[in-house]
Amino acid sequence: MSAAADHRTDAAVAPAPRARQAMLLEPGRLELREFTPAAPGPGELLLKIECALSCGTDLKTWRRGHPMWKLPAPFGHEFAGVVAAAGAGVEQFKPGDAVMAAPTAPCGDCFFCARGQENLCAQAMDRMVMGAYADYLLLPAHVVARNAFHKPDNLPFEEAALLEPLSCVVHAHAMARPERDETVLIVGAGAFGILHAMALKAAGVREVVVAGRGAQRLGWAGEMGADRVIDAAREDAAGAIAGLNGGHGPDLAIECTGQVAGWEDAFRRVRRGGRVVFFGGCAPGTTLGVDTRRMHYDNLTLLAPFHFRPRDVRDAFAMLGARRLGAGRLINARRRLDQLSEVFAMLERSAALKCAVIP
Ligand SMILES: [Zn+2]
Numbered sequence: 001m002s003a004a005a006d007h008r009t010d011a012a013v014a015p016a017p018r019a020r021q022a023m024l025l026e027p028g029r030l031e032l033r034e035f036t037p038a039a040p041g042p043g044e045l046l047l048k049i050e051c052a053l054s055c056g057t058d059l060k061t062w063r064r065g066h067p068m069w070k071l072p073a074p075f076g077h078e079f080a081g082v083v084a085a086a087g088a089g090v091e092q093f094k095p096g097d098a099v100m101a102a103p104t105a106p107c108g109d110c111f112f113c114a115r116g117q118e119n120l121c122a123q124a125m126d127r128m129v130m131g132a133y134a135d136y137l138l139l140p141a142h143v144v145a146r147n148a149f150h151k152p153d154n155l156p157f158e159e160a161a162l163l164e165p166l167s168c169v170v171h172a173h174a175m176a177r178p179e180r181d182e183t184v185l186i187v188g189a190g191a192f193g194i195l196h197a198m199a200l201k202a203a204g205v206r207e208v209v210v211a212g213r214g215a216q217r218l219g220w221a222g223e224m225g226a227d228r229v230i231d232a233a234r235e236d237a238a239g240a241i242a243g244l245n246g247g248h249g250p251d252l253a254i255e256c257t258g259q260v261a262g263w264e265d266a267f268r269r270v271r272r273g274g275r276v277v278f279f280g281g282c283a284p285g286t287t288l289g290v291d292t293r294r295m296h297y298d299n300l301t302l303l304a305p306f307h308f309r310p311r312d313v314r315d316a317f318a319m320l321g322a323r324r325l326g327a328g329r330l331i332n333a334r335r336r337l338d339q340l341s342e343v344f345a346m347l348e349r350s351a352a353l354k355c356a357v358i359p
């Protein structure tokens, strides 16, 4: 609490002058730049970052750039921190408060927002907060107003930073409505696949099976929530999945690879009458071929959740606060901000699921 306490009484306090922010210059090349954090404007908060988390999206961006962000750009979007300064009109937060937030928020009154589909609001993506791999981060007013929360005291900063990925998972489950007596197959043993497994088990789902690749990841999936893991590289993997649920196959298949092959796998493996969730976005330009006979005569339901709505963020916040998921176990590496390049090298090797980056 020491650094936070320094700022507690003076809302207009100047942040540390030598703040650092990681810039992605081009794929594979990072630079830690010094910058002077801007004083927060009306409705804004300047956060002193306590923890940022690596994410699959960051890894993809580090590898090949991102269609939505022009490089060089600051990056990192999963974070938690302490208010260093609050802009005019911010009533719910004050300097020294520990805060967790999603990196996006909808406008609240466009076509999609009016229909409860705030995840499709243009503002959510257009004004996404980037730059959490830094000492300080400016939270814009729309995020402060809708998707920022006081971090519970018993929740570590690094677990609080899971708010964004868990919100995506909560949104997917709100669409798929898993039932307690179901068998759920998760395709992909990365951080998202395992986070789905954790949330499903916490919700009381009877059988959660993770099919994926890599002994290390499958080992983690088994330790962290899956009732059973299936090595997708083995020849008998399809047979093992078909044998689930008394030989009917999984009731619900959740794809978490972001690869077309994973989407096809989820479509093929679900039982007749089952639901498929395409969770991981694939590369631009890719398409999915669907067997119409299978789709129709097997009465499948295909779902493609994208991002999250404020109600999903509130649910994710409550779940993290209750600490029943054990979601902190996903963070199995920690590095300093000046070791960020090493973090991505480590993720490339699948040597960690999620890495905490601590300024
Ligand atoms: Zn993320």
Ligand SMILES: [Zn+2]
Pocket (backbone or CB within 6 Å): 106, 107, 108, 109, 110, 111, 112, 113, 118, 121, 122, 123
């Ligand atoms: Zn909107």
